[in-house]
Amino acid sequence: MRPLVPRRTALAGGAAALAAGLAACAPTGAGKVNAEAVIPPSDGPVTLTYWAWLKDLQKVADKFNASQDRITVNATWIPGGDSGGYAKLLSAVAAGGGPDIAQVELRAVPEFALAGALTELGRYGFADDEKSFDPGAFAQIKVGDSLWAVPQDTGPGAMFFNKDVFEGELGLTPPKTWDEFRTAAEEVSKAGKTIMTLDPGDGSVLTFWAMQRGSIWFEPQDDTWVLNMADDPTMEMADFWDGIFADKLVSTGYGPFSTPWYAAAGSGDVLSYIGGSWGDALIETVPGGKGKWAVADMPRWKDGYASGGLGGSSAAVLSTSEHPAEALEFLRWMCTDPDGIDAMIKNSGIGWSPAADYIGKTREKPSEFFSGQNYNVDVIEPMAKGQNLDWTWAPLMQRINARLGDGMLDVVGGSSTFTKMLPQAQDDIAEIMRKIGLKVEIAK
Helix, strand or coil: CCCCCCCCCCCCCHHHHHHHHHHHHCCCCCCCCCCCCCCCCCCCCEEEEEEECCCCHHHHHHHHHHHCCCEEEEEEECCCHHHCHHHHHHHHHHCCCCCCEEEEEHHHHHHHHHCCCECCHHHHCHHHHHHHECHHHHHHHEECCEECCEEEEEEEEEEEEEHHHHHHHCCCCCCCEHHHHHHHHHHHHHCCCECCECCCCCCHHHHHHHHHHCCCCEEEECCEEEECCCCHHHHHHHHHHHHHHHCCCCECCCCCCCHHHHHHHHCCCECEEEEECCHHHHHCCCCCCCCCEEEECCCECCCCCCCCEEEEEEEEEECCCCCHHHHHHHHHHHHHCHHHHHHHHHHHCCCECCECCCCCHHHHCCECCCCCECHHHHHHHHHHHCCCCCCCCCCCHHHHHHHHHHHHHHHHHCCCCHHHHHHHHHHHHHHHHHHCCCCEEECC
C-alpha cells in the first residue's frame, strides 16, 4: 500500500513516519488482496457490493445495472459511520472481507487509508478524472499525489435564513461579512430573537470556520504531520466567536435541526442556519416555512475564502476488493454522469454534487420553498467554487472531532474560551497522533 504523501512536495522521508502509523493501525488482513499489484478488469460478469447509509441506494445502483450487462452492484444499508458503520467496515476488512465499496465521510478518508482499508485509486488511472470533479470535492480525497476515494457529495457553506422575519419584520439584510453578522445578531437579539443556534458539543463547526478563514490545520511535510491550529487566522476566528459567545448573540442550548430548533424556527424565533448546503432539505421541513425562507452567501472575512465545507462523503474502494477496476467504473458513473447524479439526488438526497459541471436537473430550477429563489445556481454553486483547496484532513479525525467537541462544551460552559482551548486541543491532538506512531510537529 502506498504511504500518504505531502500535498506540496514529493515524498521524501514521509514513508518512515506514515508507514509506522500504518503498522500501528492496520487491521489484520487489510489490503491482502490488492495492496500491491494492479488487478486487471475481469473477463466475465462481476457483482459488486456497496455498504452505505445513503437511503435507497439500490435504486441508484439499479439504474446503473440496467445501463450495461457486465457489472451488477448490490447495495446494503449500514448505520452511519460514527453510529457503528465504521466499526462494521473495519472489522470486515480486518477479517479479509467486506464490501467492494463503502461510504466514508470525506474527513475520515485519511484515517481509513492509514488503517490500510482503502485502495489507492491513482493506480487505476483515477488521476485522469480530476477535471470531471468539482475541485473542492476532489481536493478532499487527495493527500499529496495519492487518491483514496471518489467524492460522492460535499457541503459547501451558505446562510439559510427566515426572509419574512429577517428582512420583512426586522428590516435587516443578509450579512456579507462576519462583522455584519455580529451587527445583525445584535439587532436580532434586541428584538427578542436568536440569529442562530449551535450544538454545544459539535466541534465540527470549528474546522468549518477555520477552512473558510484560510487556515491549514493539518499538513503533511516530508515525514511529518505539521499542526497549525493556533495560527493568526485561526486566532482571529477564535477571538471573533469568543466575543459572540460572551455577548450571548447565538444560542447554544440546542443544536440545529433538533426538536426545539424546529419549534423555534417555525415560530420565527430562530432566524438562520449557517452550514452545509445539505441543510436545505432539512429546512424545508420547518413548520409553515414554505415561501418564507431564502439562501444567502456564507458571511466572509476581509480575506480568506467564500465558504468552508461542512459534511460530505466519499465512495471508497476497500483494500480487500477483488474488483477495484469495476468498482471505479461504477463510481465514475455514479458521481459524474448526469444520470448518476440525478439518481442520487432523487433517491438518496445527497448533498452538493461532486461533478465539475453538473449540479443536478432539479437543482437548476427556482425553489418554491425558498421564496422562488434559484439558490443552487445563484448561491451554492459560487460557494462550492470558492473553497479552501489547500485544506487536508488529518488521520484520526473521529478522535480529533471528539477532542474539539469536548473543547466546545468547555467554552459553552464558561470554563474556557476558543482562544485558550484551541492551542490546548492542538497539544492533545499532537499527542494522540504520536501515540499511533506518526511524527508530529506543532508549527512555530
